[in-house]
Amino acid sequence: AHLLSAPGDTPFLPADLLTRLEAARSRTGAEIAVAASDxxxxxxxxxxxxxxxxxxxxxxxxxxxxxxxxxIARYANVIVEWPAEPYDPFFNVNRPEDLARAEAIARAESRS
Structure with a gap:
């Protein structure tokens, strides 16, 4: 059994997050799979x-x-990279300007 962790201030997690982390973990035999971008x-x-x-x-x-x-460094781990364009899927919202950026991203996503 596994647990997926993610911060609550990261609103744009990729839809394939779990699938890709599990695939990388299984493929490499790593105990922990970690997301990366940019x-x-x-x-x-x-x-x-x-x-x-x-x-x-x-x-x-x-x-x-x-x-x-x-x-994490204590265990076999694998890093799984995601593209940071058109926006970083692991962008987190900490300040008012981050929230404004997140709202702009959400509006753009809803149009596509």
Whole structure:
């Protein structure tokens, strides 16, 4: 069993996210598949084996590890790249200007 994680402030996740992450994980034998775009790895957007839950708990509680990237680096992982054009599908909304940009993207998408 696996769990797909993604931040709540990322409104344009690709429709093929789960399919491509699972395909890459299966093809390579990696434990974790992680999304990337525009030469940036998005560690919070990943497909994880549920079997790692105790390791994650230990890392958070006992080791005080707070970097998702550091936890992922402990395991075999594969990076799956998405194009960042016409917009980055992992663009996140943190500020008012990000929200304005997201609204413009959504309007453009609804027209296509």
């Amino acid at each position: 030469a940036r790895t998005h560690h919070a957007v990943a497909l994880w084996p549920v079997a790692l839950r105790e390791d994650l708990r230990r890392a958070l509680v006992e080791e005080d590890e707070r970097k998702v990237s550091a936890f």
